[in-house]
Amino acid sequence: MNKAVTYSMENDIAIVMIDSPPVNAVDQSVRAGLKQVFTELREKSGINAIVLGCAGKTFVAGADIKEFNTGIAAPGYHEVLRLIEDSPVPVIAAVHGTALGAGTEIALACHYRVAHEGARFGLPELSLGIIPGAGGTQRLPRVVPLDVALDMTLSGKPLPAAKAAEAGLADAVVGGEVVPAAVAFARTLVTKGAGPRRTREQAVKGAEQATELFAAKRAQIAKTMRNRQSPIALISALEAAVTQPFDQGLQVEGKLSGQLEQATEAKALRHLFYAEREVRKIPGLAADIAPRPVARVGIVGAGTMGGGIAMCCVNAGIPVTLVDAVQQNLDRGMATIRKNYERSVARGSLQPEQLEERIKLIIPSLDFAALADADLIIEAVFENFALKKEIFAKLDAVAKPGAILGTNTSTLDIDLIAAVTRRPQDVIGLHFFSPANVMQLLEIVQAGKTAPDVVVTALEFAKRIKKTGVVAKVCYGFIGNRMMDPYAREAEHCLLEGATPEQVDGALEQWGMAMGIIAVFDMAGVDIGHLTRAERKHLLPKDPGFYRPTAMLTERGWLGQKTGRGYYRYDGAERKRTPDPEVVALLHEEGRRLNIEQRKPSAQEIQERCLYAMINEGALLLEEGITLRASDIDVVYTAGYGFPRYRGGPMFYADTVGLKAVYDKIIEFQKMLDPQYWQPAPLLKKLALAGSSFAQWQAEQSR
Ligand SMILES: NC(=O)c1ccc[n+]([C@@H]2O[C@H](COP(=O)([O-])OP(=O)(O)OC[C@H]3O[C@@H](n4cnc5c(N)ncnc54)[C@H](O)[C@@H]3O)[C@@H](O)[C@H]2O)c1
Missing domain, CATH: 1.10.1040.50 (N-(1-d-carboxylethyl)-l-norvaline Dehydrogenase; domain 2)
Structure with missing residues (x-):
């Protein structure tokens, strides 16, 4: 019995569950499981509808990226998705968490979709230099209007449940457990006598505007996605959905997918996918080194960088003590932080009460003694060696034992800065980029005497504040500069x-x-x-x-x-x-x-x-x-x-x-x-x- 996919019966409704931790990514065993279960259900009598859901925290969140290198082992996506779509009784996807890539494609092959209110549907394939290859480019525009399909696939941004419902991608949005809700939805269908609604038999929505839409998107790609192949191929695949019958469209999608997968663009993006995971592995650091707890961060210098770093921390819920030498600069720093948040509120990406909560997490102070309870202190004063030395001597005097002392210097020798303290093992470079609240990168600079658990803490801290931490050693300009x-x-x-x-x-x-x-x-x-x-x-x-x-x-x-x-x-x-x-x-x-x-x-x-x-x-x-x-x-x-x-x-x-x-x-x-x-x-x-x-x-x- 395949463990990744199982089913149970609730009277006349079969409930098929995919259970492949951590995110139910589709690999050979999931495809084989789906094939086995859907074949079996076809033979079984007394079934009036099938609900397809996932165990764990999310619906299928993508395909197993390793298959790019190994090739797709049988059964293939088309065979399995066709089997689901061909079911003689309605199949209802029960979607919670994030349906991504192959997840959304499976949901599209189902006849109906019931989404949890927190669910999202995305086709982010372009971020890997490819296009949806399991029928996504052909089925999506048969379910949502063509302009939505274009935006969704070009931006790669997942559509939240409410928007998915508006676009026709979700037939119902529910709170609470999604599988029982989908079973109830299935019962209504059965009562109404509604049969399967096969996506491939639907007409493309908004096809009459296709010519203008494709022209506009091609112009946009030429401007904003310069030198890239996959967005152009994506448009061609969507165009095939409009101009050709479903099966031919699938062939176009398949041919384009095959070419893209082997192209440099996709290889480059896959390389980064792995590289971004690899950065956290530091050879020579034992795997069992525990990070030091960081419950409060101290920041010295409320200027451009200090303010941005404070925002990163409070965005992640970490309280901050922000110290500056000059009242006016401290006030200006706090005012800038507020202004930045106000901009987010105006854009609608932050609630006004969240703004107040975040500001409240920052204690401004002119007194270095206020840093005494900080677990991690990040210095971001002027780039001046004499000043940094003075600050580190002061920090050495006030910081609690075990507190980590970080410097945001771009150019100065961190070994020399560490040497003014009695705790060089606790000193590390934390090189943020401007604007610090936006830029993804954090260079973590391990000085000669930095303790291993301080490096581990810095990597953990980077992850908490949603940055990509990359470890470097001391030299002028580190890696980037x-x-x-x-x-x-x-x-x-x-x-x-x-x-x-x-x-x-x-x-x-x-x-x-x-x-x-x-x-x-x-x-x-x-x-x-x-x-x-x-x-x-x-x-x-x-x-x-x-x-x-x-x-x-x-x-x-x-x-x-x-x-x-x-x-x-x-x-x-x-x-x-x-x-x-x-x-x-x-x-x-x-x-x-x-x-x-x-x-x-x-x-x-x-x-x-x-x-x-x-x-x-x-x-x-x-x-x-x-x-x-x-x-x-x-x-x-x-x-x-x-x-x-x-x-x-x-x-x-x-x-x-x-x-x-x-x-x-x-x-x-x-x-x-x-x-x-x-x-x-x-x-x-x-x-x-x-x-x-x-x-x-x-x-x-x-x-
Ligand atoms: N701005 C950037 O693009 C950037 C990028 C990466 C790293 N950095 C580094 O970050 C550090 C800060 O740069 P910035 O651009 O934010 O500087 P800034 O001039 O905007 O801010 C420096 C702040 O430090 C305060 N300060 C000065 N002396 C102090 C003292 N003795 N005690 C407490 N506070 C004091 C000042 O009042 C000022 O508010 C520098 O080391 C810089 O090299 C800057």
Whole structure:
């Protein structure tokens, strides 16, 4: 007897239950179980309806992703779903939790759907670079209007029960237990003499608007989902639902699915799916190390970062003590937090009472003694070494024994900060990204003496506040900013060689970066990087062109969006970036003055220079042991730096280009450009010449 799928009888109604913990994902055993049970029920007499529900906390929440690698073992989805749909008596899906992917496709193959009020229906396949492949693209628009089907599949966002009912996806929404409610619904159908309502026999809803809808969505994809294959394939599959009979439509869906599954886009997105799980595994840390309890967080500095970090904590229900040295700054910090929440209330994503609850969880204070009961204290004061040392000495004096002392520094040496305390084992880097309440990434920086359970606590804390925590070791810029440095260096240099900011940003955005680096500088403040470099001047290359544009703009007070002009101009209420011919002329003139060859780099050259410089630095980080895995770098970049997920992250991308090709290009740049910047990392060279890849190297390391 198959354990994943069983049935019981309630008089003339069969109740089929899928029970495959933790989330009832469909694998071979679930398909085989469904096949067995539905075949048996067909033969059985005295059955007037079938309810299909799930045990545990959710309806089927997807397909087993491992089958991508192994292939789908028989019985296949179509066979099983057809069997359900062909049932001679009505089949009612009883949906609770989240029906995702194959879950929604199973529900669509049922004749009716009863949803718990908290249930959601989603087809998020595009996030894995594929399209629904179990008939979802053909059945969904036969159940909900075509525009809803398009929005649901393109956004991947699950539809809540109430909206699903509005769209026709749920026939009833109920509170309480969903299976008994579905049984009651089934009884009504039986009484009414209603038979099966097979989705494949329905007409597509809203087909008359199909031409306009598809055109509009194709235009939207070209704009917002650049370089991606799966959304285009999705439209083609939905189009087949409109223009072709069901069975042919299924064939179109199948062919497109097969092509997508093997494409780089899907491989990249699957890579990230696994990489994001892998980041939590830290080799050398015993699995039984318990995290320290974190019941209250202290934050020092109520500025941009401190305020955002406070929001992350209280959003997760963790009370915060927020300390600043200046009353005015503390007040401003609290006011900003309130303003941010008010915006969420205005958008409807937060209830007014939740706003008050969250604010109440923050105790503002000017007194460091207020931090005495905090389990974790995060310092986010100005980026100044003397100040940070002073703060850590104070924290050492007031924090309770065992409290974790975190610093949000972006550039300073955490070992040296830890050394001013009597408890360096409790000190760790917690590098948030701005805006901290929004950005997904948290770099967890393990200093030389950081205790293992402090790292485990930081990872656990990241999870609690819904961040992706990635562990790094101490070095200048950790993982993210260190790799950003050569990437941006090349972008800046291109400006001195005769490229314009629009050309540089355009090339990077065309390639897929969420925002070109020059525009990023304008957004973050042109002076930020410049001031950090000024502090480290003695360590930087003796090259007058090195980051010269930021220096020139900072000297002029053209600091970016905050001053209305930087590399671009930001006029008007919208603050839209527009080219600034004065800046372009200034930088080109400077390039000539410095005798920099005016080569006017092409888009491809800009992309290769920026990205390969970044990848080369990533290889150095791997060699130096700053990062544990190439895939961790990919997580850092996709979660924190607007790197396109569909390219898998910089190291995965390098593998798709081929390390030999990347290496050869670096050697070409070495001859063509300033050789001091184009020294291939030894690891990159070794792997390139051996015909290997970062993925292969990583697999060998973990063996
Ligand atoms: N802004 C970013 O994009 C960003 C991103 C990542 C990390 N960081 C790092 O986060 C830290 C804070 O940056 P920020 O942008 O939030 O700075 P900020 O200038 O917005 O805020 C700093 C706050 O610290 C307070 N402060 C200064 N001295 C203090 C003291 N002795 N005791 C208590 N409070 C004191 C100030 O009053 C101010 O409110 C820096 O180390 C920075 O490098 C910033």
